[in-house]
Amino acid sequence: MSHHLFILSPSDTPLYSLTHLSSRPAAPAPSPLSANLPSWSTSAFAGTLTALSGASSMAQMSTQGGGVRMGGGQDRHVIQMIANASLDMIEDVVRRENGMYLKAVDKFNEWTISAFVTPGNTKFVLLHEGKNDDGIRAFFVEVWELYLKTMMNPFHTAHSTIRSSVFDTRVRASAKKYL
Template sequence: MNSPQFGRLYFVIIGHRDQPLFEFEALKQEENLSIPREDYRHLCQFVAHAALDAVEANLTGPTGTQMFFKNIDRFNEWSVSAFVTTSQIKFLLLHPVRDESQSALRKEEADIIRNFFFAVYEHFIKLMLNPFYELDSEITSRGFREKVHQSVKKHLLNL
């Protein structure tokens, strides 16, 4: 078993046909990669893709009107939180389970992730208002990536 990959974050925006529109990986500086980067991404996508089941199950359940779903799925050392926009675009964040003895996400952690999601949502809405952006197409905007990067720095670095 590889040592758990703490401090790693993987954020993905998923469109209506289950396709990833935007991917973002955050890696702390001091970290050394124990598994190849490509394998890591592959694993992240695997986990994120499988977590869509849980998101959809929540959307059809009694919590269907909610936007933010914390800790919706778990896979080994990762926890998955989700945010669903009103237009049914899904944001997924893979973040490490912080403490081994504490499996539940702490209250303030939930708030941090919620704030991060809302910050990205705001950028996303601005992107959607751009007439040159076509719905459900891959997000290639450098400005958007930059803004997400800033949001990650602002909200998630302490996670």
């Protein structure tokens, strides 16, 4: 089961991204309809279409027997697209609700999206498959703390990419712990 974390600036620019492969069991089996997909075309556009509709990840899953997937290549682009598209929902929900943690704010294809919006309108977007409510909440709170520590650097603005290796290590540790 994999998780994808993106930290997005208020202008939707990714400041940090993390792909975490969890050792937990994979999500419940997908809909029977998504099995036995046809491979009817080999053009590049069909490839895009396949990827965007989530079919390629299905195919991967079936070939690898439900094991962990590597989010690379075309797939990575799709995951970014999904994260980006979920901002619509996040913005909508943020306007209505007060909490910073937005639990399972959106779902798309096989992904569930949880988000955490800081008071400075920085968004942590997490794509995950299974349900892990408390873990994700704890993870977000820890990432927030780490993020705040980074932001206290006077040379760091809301728009600058986070390149700190310390931040990276700690977020990874936190992901290992909670996800």
